[in-house]
Amino acid sequence: MRQSRLFSKTLREAPNGADCKGYEYLLRAGYIDQLAAGIFSLLPLGFRSIQKISAIVREEMNALGAQEILMPVVNPGDLWKETGRFYSIDREMSRFKDRNDRDMVLAMTHEECCTDLGRNVIDSYKRLPLLVYQLQTKWRDDPRPRAGLIRVREFTMKDSYSFDKDQEGLEKVYKAHYDAYFRIYKRCGLPVIAVGSDSGMMGGKVAHEYMYLSPIGEDTIIHCPSCGYTANRQVARFQKDYYPEAPKAKELVETPDAKTIEDLCKCLNIPATKTAKALFMVGTFINDQNGEEEDKLVVGIVRGDMDIEENKLQNAAKANSLRPAHEEEILAANMVPGFGSPIGCKKGTVVIVDDSVAKSNNLVAGANKAGYHYLNTNFGTDYDGIVADIASAADGYRCPTCGKALSASKGVEVGNIFQLGTRYSEAMNCYYQDENGQRKPVIMGSYGIGIGRLLACLCEEYNDESGLKLPIAVAPYQVHFISLIKDTEVSDKIYDELEKAGIEVLYDDRKESAGVKFADADLIGIPIRITLGNRSFNEGKCEVKVRGSQEEAMSFDLDNLAQEIKTLIAKLEQRV
Template identity: 70%
Template sequence: MRMSKLFSRTLREAPSGAESRGYELLLRAGFINQLGAGIFSQLPLGYRSIKKIEEIIRQEMDRIGGQEILMPVVNPAEIWKETGRYYSIDKELSRFKDRVGRDMVLAMTHEEAVTDLARQQIDSYKRLPNMVYHLQTKWRDDPRPRAGLIRVREFTMKDSYTFDKDWDGLEKQYAAHYDAYFRIFKRCGLPVIAVGSDTGMMGGKIAHEYMYLSPIGEDSIIICPDCGITTNKQVAEFKKDYYPEEILESEIVETPGTATIAELAAFLSIPTRKTAKAVFMMGTFTDENGEEEERLITAVIRGDLDVEEAKLQNAAGANRLRPAQDEEIRKTGMEPGYGSPIGSNCMVIVDDSAAKSNNLVAGANKAGLHTLHTNFGRDYTGKTADIASASEGDTCPNCDASLTISKGIEVGNIFQLGTKYSESLNCTFQDEDGTRKPVVMGSYGIGIGRLLACLAEEYCDDSGLKLPLAVAPYQVHIVSLVKNNEIPEKIYNELSDTGIDVLFDDRKDSAGVKFNDADLIGIPVRIVIGNRTLKQDAVEVKLRSGGEAEQVPISDLGQKISDILSEMRKLESL
């Protein structure tokens, strides 16, 4: 490609609003362009990188038995109603009506579509196991897109789906994906860790997320430095300490002005772990008729801990949660700031920290009053679950080391869906024994644009991008500094003819402009053609990753470049 003809151009200044380095460089180098909030175009350079990433993904998916298909972005709402997600997912799922008034949705993922496909294709155990994948646009009307390509509304995702006759089969395909994902990220050059994760709106049992650790990440990952366990904070477990003691009679005492745990503990001169905190949330549930309703949830946890909302949502079986407002709490006879599960007539979820502790101080559901010595079982009941939020310094449940916390960006995930979708959409097969069974499914995603955004964060310096050879838009960048482009043209054509992706700066700009643009775009190998070396029938070859420029005779250039590229490939695959 000749730069004089390149559709995009570089920007000297970062467009306002580009807060992360990688995002700024993708914009300045002309890889992407923003059309609206969370809506981006891929320009020629960016799209070339995207296509290289996609090709790596295709190869690795094919390698574990995937078959590429393409499913529609627009789905009839019917299948989404069948699985219930039409009702359980809020505004993130965009709905519209077609010309005759049929309900339609913009697919934000393709479990419904693929399960509908599978129920038509798969009728017998003989057709299992199977696996399909596609690379398709998703639309998710995120309430707050941000951070460039990290969190967008429209994006391309590779999603694959596995079909098995039993959980053993699913385990195998899941394991295959687990490894394939590491190969994909490795080949792209992105360092990731796999963390245990919440299954969220996907439902299902086991799930992992692939995280690129970065301070600009929005997910919190709990990491054990000793045994290496990594978990999304949303589901991270940790070892809780208990302080069993003899159960005492409860007693109501006056505690004026102690609406927070800190105030209460200070007023009574007790540690916060001697208190029970009641947290009120409004949960959205789907009733038998498919209608949504909000119900108050009282979450009880020991005062020294905090509630992890994702855990609470799972324990409660709610579609989503939001903090309850004071009036909503009072309406059910409880008192904000002095809340107590005692006598509660709404759903109560109790963290085991509170359930297994004795004689905690809880609210009395009257302002200014608390109850001493409350005990789970005797004074109140409820569903017990782990709903506590893990944080830095908590104890690893596995090896007793002190946990640490890091920020990460989720670039991929894998889910064991099980039969959630096959059951709701009646995707069944006839097994060897003649019985009809639901297909056991798995679902596996990679956000392509987000992956590129992470690579941009990982591979950049003060001058610009420096993407790995495997995903760089071009392999070689020819910078011509001579007026007569005859020799550069010849070199450009010769290299291109050997199948190398070459970007040729044939513009009539000054050397400085060309060098700076070359640094900014960051093609791995740079050939500088100038009078300085041309006198000796030589050019300079320099790597974007660093090191000195090397003078190479033109006659040896083809071999030299080919050697460099294969050396680079070798290094990147280590």
């Protein structure tokens, strides 16, 4: 490609709002262009990288025996009503009516559509297992897009869907994805870890997320350096210390202005482990059958030395969503913020008690009376509720498997795999007949990779102060050929030779100064740079440099250039 014809231009300054390096360079190097919040065009450079990533993904999916399909972005709302997600998903899913006033949705994932395909095709166990995938546009109306391609509203996702007759089959294809994903990220050059995760709106039991560890990430990953236990904080477990004692009778005590655990501990001169703290949320509970919503107050109780993980609380409460409760809502349930506890709360309040509280005795808890707490409250005698693990794991807490200290880090989710089980097949009547003529729900799994997000993470991982330096597997071109000589016939000829040899080359044929060409080349970050200038051209040579390497430029003979470059490409490809 002649750079003089390339549909993009480089920017000297970072556009306002480019908050992380990778995003800044994607914009400045002319890979992408923003159209609206969370909506981007891919320019030729960006699109070429995306196609490279896509090709790697396709190869690895095909190697699993997956068959590529393409499902529609627009789905009938009725399909989503079958699984209840038409109702349970909030405004993140965009809806509209067609001309005949039918509900339509923009698919934000394709479980419904794919299950529909499954039920049309699968009749017998003889057809199973089946595995399909697609690379398709998703629209999710995220309330807050940010960080360039990291968190967008419109994006391309590789999503695959497995159909099996039994759990064993599901686990096999799940494991196959688990391994294939590592191969995909490795081939792209992105370091990731797999972590146990929450299945969120997808339903199902077992799920993993692939995380690129980076400070720009929005997820928190809890990791044990000793035994390797790793999980998203949303579900991460840890070992808790319990302090059981002989239960005593509760006792009202005056605690003026002690609204926080810290105040309370000072006021009564006790450790935080002797207190119980309450978090008040309002949960939306949705009836999947008729879609009717009902709000209930949810109270989470955790021991004062820990924090509540809202995601765990939501799961334990089986709520569709949670939001912080307003003061009036808390008061209406006979509880007092700052001095609150489930003791004497209104009937219908959902009380979730962390096991740290359930297994401790004689904790100080709010008396639901401003300025007062109770000493010696005990779960089971003073109040009731559902016991669950709702505490948030944190840096330094003890690993659930080996007991050593856990560490917390930030990460970006670049892929996930879910064992869906029969959540969709049962809801949508996707059944097969087994060997005995029995009708059984197909067991499903779904597996996603955000393609654009993957590119964004790669740009975050591979850059320096002058620009991008993507690995050759995903760079838009293999070679950047920079001509500094006047004689365009000579450089045109070299360009043709490189192209003929099957090398992907971006040819800087522009009438620009050397400095501009070098700066742009650094910014775009193509792995191999060939410089043809008077310095070496007179000796029948050119200079070759690998982007980002500290080594001196190599000198290659022009006579055998294509061949030598091919060797160099092969060398770089092997690095991975």
